[in-house]
Amino acid sequence: MLTYICWMYERKILPYLNCGLDLVGEVLYGKWKLRILWFIHEGHKRPSELQRKIPDVSRRVLNIQLKELESHELVSRKIYPVMPPKVEYKLTDFGRTLIPVIQAIGLWGDKYEEKLKEVIIKQFPEATLTP
Amino acid sequence: MLTYICWMYERKILPYLNCGLDLVGEVLYGKWKLRILWFIHEGHKRPSELQRKIPDVSRRVLNIQLKELESHELVSRKIYPVMPPKVEYKLTDFGRTLIPVIQAIGLWGDKYEEKLKEVIIKQFPEATLTP
DNA sequence: GACAATAGGGATAAATTTCTCCCTATTTGA
């Protein structure tokens, strides 16, 4: 049986908060979160913009991950009382401290792009991936 | 119906390989992988040592994530033909290039430990977490 | 009037990851 607290799944396994890596995992462990943060940092503030930047994420999940980032105080959400509705996200001061870290991760991925593609793709049967 | 290729789940949704962050996600997106890499880097080479360093991971999952890291060529596995069995992991040259990135992540987590604990813990009902 | 764009949620299914339990095999030590 699934139970939810508001929009959030009620976890049965409590988080581990032993070291810095644990803590980071709690706030960044989500399939799209790093990219969401990065695109917000790049100035794509509105949900619809973010969705266009990351077309693979469904709108539903994008909303949920944004809510989590907001609840972790990495981003803030501003609502404009206009119609049609307008919402803008931006990084908080706290969220901004994460940018150099995300950048380091992305740069490593860019630097070793070829190697990474090689080791990732070799796990898939032929013809399932078209580079 | 679940199907597995050897030890690995046969994915139905293919990976996204658009940018560096996607690529990194493919090899580091696992609950324990960053810590596994970090402890190997610190010199804890044997599976049993790693399990003692990370008691929260089950032995089964530790093995699986080690296999994935090996298949992604971030670590290498050396078997000593002795009894009882002895296995040692170490970082590959490629894996070593990741250490500064993991360190940056961990340092950020350490630096903002208090803030992170605060925003994480506030999502849990009272008395479920004992700091 | 029909339709797109805007933001977002409910319900539910599917995918994926992680966990639990149990089993193999060998050597050392009590």
Added chain:
DNA sequence: TCAAATAGGGAGAAATTTATCCCTATTGTC
């Protein structure tokens, strides 16, 4: 002889995350 340590896998369940489908509401445009 029995237990512990070593490395590791199978089967299946549970937990968690992500995806899909559909709905609300308003304004502007064709």
